[in-house]
Amino acid sequence: MSDMFAHLDDRRAIIDRRRLAGELDEIAADSKDGGARRRAMVALLKAALDDGRAEIERRLLARPSSGRLAASATAFLIDQIVRLSHDFTTGHLYPANNRSAGERITLIAVGGYGRGEMAPHSDIDIGFLTPFKQTSWTEQVIEAQLYTLWDLGLKVGHSSRSVDEMIRAAKEDLTIRTALLEARFIWGDRALYEQASARFDAEVVAGNARAFVADKLAERDERHKKMGDSRYVVEPNVKEGKGGLRDLHTLFWIGKFIHRVRTVPELVDAGLLSARELRQFERAENFLLAVRCHLHILAGRAEDRLTFDFQPEIARRMHFAERPGKSAVERFMQLYFIHAKSVGDVTGTFLAHLDDQLAARGRRFLPTIRRRPGKLNGFVLDRGRLALPTDGFFRDDPVRLVEIFALADKYGLEIHPQAMRQARHEAKLIDARAVRRIARANALFLDVLTSPRDPETVLRWMNEAGVFGRFIPDFGRVVAQMQFDMYHHYTVDEHTIRAIGLLARIEQGQLKEDHPLSTVILQQIQSRRVIYVAVLLHDIAKGRGGDHSVLGAELALRVCPRLGLSDAETETVSWLVRYHLLMSATAFKRDLADFKTILDFAGLVQSPERLRLLLVLSVVDIRAVGPGVWNSWKRQLLSELYDAAEEVLRLGHKQRGRESRIASKKEAVADMLRLDEKTFAHLARRLPESYWIAEPVEVIAANLIHMQNAGDAPLHIAAVPDDDRGATLVMVLAADHAGLFYRIAAGIHLAGGNIIDARIHTTRDGLALDNFLVQDPLGRPFAEAEQIVRLTRAIEDALAGRQKLLPKLEARALPRPRAEAFTIAPNVFVDNKASNRFTVIEVNAQDRPALLNQLAYALFQSKVTVHSAHVATYGERAVDTFYVTDLIGDKIDSPARVKSLEKRMLEAAVSNSDAAVAA
Structure with missing residues (x-):
């Protein structure tokens, strides 16, 4: 038996293969009828499978975060079922006493099953290997065993190949190549497995590391794009989503292909992970596996999307409790996103190590953007990436933890993953050395926030490094915080960073077709800093148990002066945070044809500058909620409200009279329709004055x-x-x-x-x-x-x-x-x-x-x-x-x-x- 499952306690409580083998022998002895034997075998194995799953679920509920143990136990259970069914098939259903050299079969587990990680309803990826072309006996055995597994209710992904066919398929198809990379012997002819494994290493793996890495990273990028390209979507896919299990698998596959490691800890010896990163990898994997196992059990099927209807029950199963201002499910999902972020951190440093191993001297294996930087203030370039000259560079001057991101923005540089790792490790210095009170640090942060280039990307890097939340502690409180509703698609920090990115793109004229009014307005506002800081702070007080608009407005009065904003700018930012929902609520819930709606709204806004700022803040806030939330109807309503309120604020109560407004509309409609005067007058007379005002x-x-x-x-x-x-x-x-x-x-x-x-x-x-x-x-x-x-x-x-x-x-x-x-x-x-x-x-x-x-x-x-x-x-x-x-x-x-x-x-x-x- 493989030592892969040696860490499992009391394996016979999951399934007792020795006892079941004896019972299967008794079944064979009691009946000579093949059909009756097979039915009795399936019934016995089905009961054993159900009992084993129940035991695994019991253990998972007792230790609800032990994902790796549950996944390993499931793979162990399936191994024993497969072995028992194979022995019964070859020993009692289709016995062959004098097998030829070609009548040999080995059963291999591939993919996640081969890795020894299976959620309760995962597919069983199994391969049947034969030395040459299949004989009639091997065909019978393979078919019989597949029918047994199907009758047990298992979903089986299978292949039946000779060794030559396996090698040819692996060379031609990346998916098959990846699955076979994790191939593991289950049962059958061990020598045949060893032969196939040796040929796979020699003919498929050797000399092809660079191509495999490039293909897997391209496959990963395409998968992220398909799944939404964010690890902070509030209904994440635990397996395929960004920051999910598949990202960890990809790292392991790359390491295994290059260095032929057998386990994740061996990636440390291979120089692709540090001991600290290994702990991050294992903690994230264990948590994600636990979530996936709970998800499969609750759904009763293979389900990997962590939707709202499953989140509360999994939070309960994993013993999350409510806290003031934050529900149990929100605390559970916050931890989920912290682990998803950890997966991103590990990926970045892994790829840096990989780059160092695969690249030629002075060059990079992975693609980069080449820039010619100016003054780097002591930072250095490593193959075109911003790096640290010494390990203690941040400790010598903690303001550099902010400065590195300002330089990356200014010169369009990537930050070396090793520097990012060091920033994550040293981010605590921002507390220890009162960096927040240093004017230079605040000026650098404000430069990044209000950058005319790409603030979204650099702020996301800063958030990934943990520097953002340390420098703005109130922002740190909403990092990875989900909003448990079907409206918001992202965590609060991701929503905020996306909104800042949208603001920058609108200001640069990139979204002129979608937001023509906002594009014009952003060129008219008096202070760019006000709108960028307001977007940063508009949701920063969420999860505190009160009205986040009111609490955020109070918080803005403390944060803005620290960032260097004037008293007038601070007051405006605070007002915008307090009323950031006012414009959308008025536009979407009130009758804009009712003039009192406009007067009440204008009475709260009070100035044309505030109105301009509030419109832009409303637009980016709505659009950053998620895909499909913004539409032309919302744009139309906000534009109507803006135009009407702007007229009131500009002219006061000297509005055009009711009669002149009606006359103006009639003239415009007549010009549009070009009806003869008599016909138009007849139709117009049928409609009351209130209609002409309203429509x-x-x-x-x-x-x-x-x-x-x-x-x-x-x-x-x-x-x-x-x-x-x-x-x-x-x-x-x-x-x-x-x-x-x-x-x-x-x-x-x-x-x-x-x-x-x-x-x-x-x-x-x-x-x-x-x-x-x-x-x-x-x-x-x-x-x-x-x-x-x-x-x-x-x-x-x-x-x-x-x-x-x-x-x-x-x-x-x-x-x-x-x-x-x-x-x-x-x-x-x-x-x-x-x-x-x-x-x-x-x-x-x-x-x-x-x-x-x-x-x-x-x-x-x-x-x-x-x-x-x-x-x-x-x-x-x-x-x-x-x-x-x-x-x-x-x-x-x-x-x-x-x-x-x-x-x-x-x-x-x-x-x-x-x-x-x-x-």
């Missing part, structure tokens, strides 16, 4: 065409894609009646649409003109003719009452296990101060299919008229806002009515069916 010119033009096409029809529905808003404008002209809004909402949902905005109007001749902005489930407009037809037909059916809406809505709802991992306590706010004309109702609730429809039905039951609806979603949280009046057009201000309305809306927000629609 933008493009929507009015689309509505007038819609009305003209409708003629005298009692119902007319049209849908027009609106690329500027990233949505489809759905227009419904119908006889006004109670319940119209909730039925239209139901129809749109049944067609697969999500409503992001809605405005409800009544024409002077008593018809309802309702405008909805609708997106598909992926946040795109409905653009294809087939989609448009489906959308309009679903609304027609809902309004005609052709089907029971509730059963259809419930049937359409899909299970959302990730969303169900969160609990959002619903809240309803009824506000009579936010608008002069309307009562504003804001509902915060857990997002679910048809929520808007159920809330609209509750409003219908409450006998209120909806004038506009605004929908915002933040991952699993929905915020739906309604501007309403009573049936005669007055605000709802009676305390009894308000209380009743709150109660009914709360019931609708909580229930999936109680508040749902009738026929």
Whole structure:
């Protein structure tokens, strides 16, 4: 037996191969029927497999962080199952007493199984080797053994090759070459295995180290790109993601290919890891393996993505407890990201050692960017990378821990991994020598933060080295801190660094098409330092148990003077941090056509400079949340709010009068449509003044065409894609009646649409003109003719009452296990101060299919008229806002009515069916 599993305690409690072998012999003796023998064997081995897995899970729960032990125990269990089934197959099912030289088989474990690391539901990667082309007997044995493993419920990745075929395949395919690199003898003909192993070393490995390393690093980069290229995504892939197990495997494969090491500790003797880095490697591997084993057990299948629905239970299994301001799951995920970061640290220094071993003198094996540096202040260049002249260079002057990053930014240099390792080791000097109070250190840090080049990359290096969190201790508190929700895709530190990178790219004009207004504004602001520092600090107080905006604003008053900002700059940064959510909340949750919304917003902002800064901060904050969060609809709303508030702040209350605004819009619409004067006047007269104030010119033009096409029809529905808003404008002209809004909402949902905005109007001749902005489930407009037809037909059916809406809505709802991992306590706010004309109702609730429809039905039951609806979603949280009046057009201000309305809306927000629609 291999000593690979010698560290496992009481292996017979996992599986007793000797006892099972005796029972299998008894099975063979009791029956001569091959089929009966095989069925009895499978039943016995299946029971042994289940018992072994149960024992491994028991041990894992007793020691929940012992990932390596659980992974080794699983590989050991599978080894014994494979050996028993092979012996039974060759000894009792297909015995061959006088085998020829070609009738030999060796069973090898490859890939992770070969390495002796298996999660409970990992694939079993097994190879059947024969000396020459297969004989009929070897074919029978291999087929029988595979069927046995499949009948046991195991997922088997297998190959059947002669030794020549194995060598040829390894030369041609990188994946096969890598899998065979970890090949391990399981059972069968040992001499054949030794022969194959020797030929693999001589014919595949020897002389091919450089090509293998280049191929594996390219494969790694492609995998990172596919998985999101960040180790700080909040639903990481434990195996394939950046900072995951596969990155550690890649290092081992490279070391094994070059130096033929058998175990990870041997990488130290090979000069590719230091003893300290080996400890980092082993701690990270053990933790990640534990997480992966727990994940497989909970999922009941091979699952490597650590999604929200599994995170809380794994945190509980691994004995994480809540702390003030931080939940157990957030503490668990923070440790996960710390280990993922550790994997990155080990990778960097490993590659530096590798570069030294493989490169020719004075050159580099791995690619680099060549720069001609200026004055390096004592630092030196090592093959084009910024390096240290002596081991004590940082200790002699700890300010150099910041300076090295400032020089890297200034001259576009990479930092040598050995220097990065030294920086990580010496980062504690920033505490010991009060570096934070030294003006030169703060000036250097501010140079990096506000760099006109690539601050994102250098700040990420600084964060990886641990210098960032030491120099700004409050930033250190959010390093690797996740936000347990479906809205934020990254940890707080990664989100912040990405936001700074976006700010730099916008300022450089690289995102002019996506952010034209912000690109212009950044050239107009008075202090670049203010916006960069505000982006750095906007989320820095998260996880402290209070409102992070308020706490962050207080913190800014301490940090900004230290960084060298003036009193005026400090005050502005503090204000921006305090109100960094104000603009997005106003734009996405409030009716921008209601002038009081603009006045209230402008009253808080108070100055055009603050408005400019707040817009840019809002844009980079939203976009840095994650892929797909930013869209043209959000850009449109923020731009509308900015333009309206800028006019108020610039002109005060000397706004154009209501009549002149309406006249201006009518003129613009007339120019756009080019209708004859009589036709335009007839259509325009049908619309009340409030409509002309509320809708933008493009929507009015689309509505007038819609009305003209409708003629005298009692119902007319049209849908027009609106690329500027990233949505489809759905227009419904119908006889006004109670319940119209909730039925239209139901129809749109049944067609697969999500409503992001809605405005409800009544024409002077008593018809309802309702405008909805609708997106598909992926946040795109409905653009294809087939989609448009489906959308309009679903609304027609809902309004005609052709089907029971509730059963259809419930049937359409899909299970959302990730969303169900969160609990959002619903809240309803009824506000009579936010608008002069309307009562504003804001509902915060857990997002679910048809929520808007159920809330609209509750409003219908409450006998209120909806004038506009605004929908915002933040991952699993929905915020739906309604501007309403009573049936005669007055605000709802009676305390009894308000209380009743709150109660009914709360019931609708909580229930999936109680508040749902009738026929």
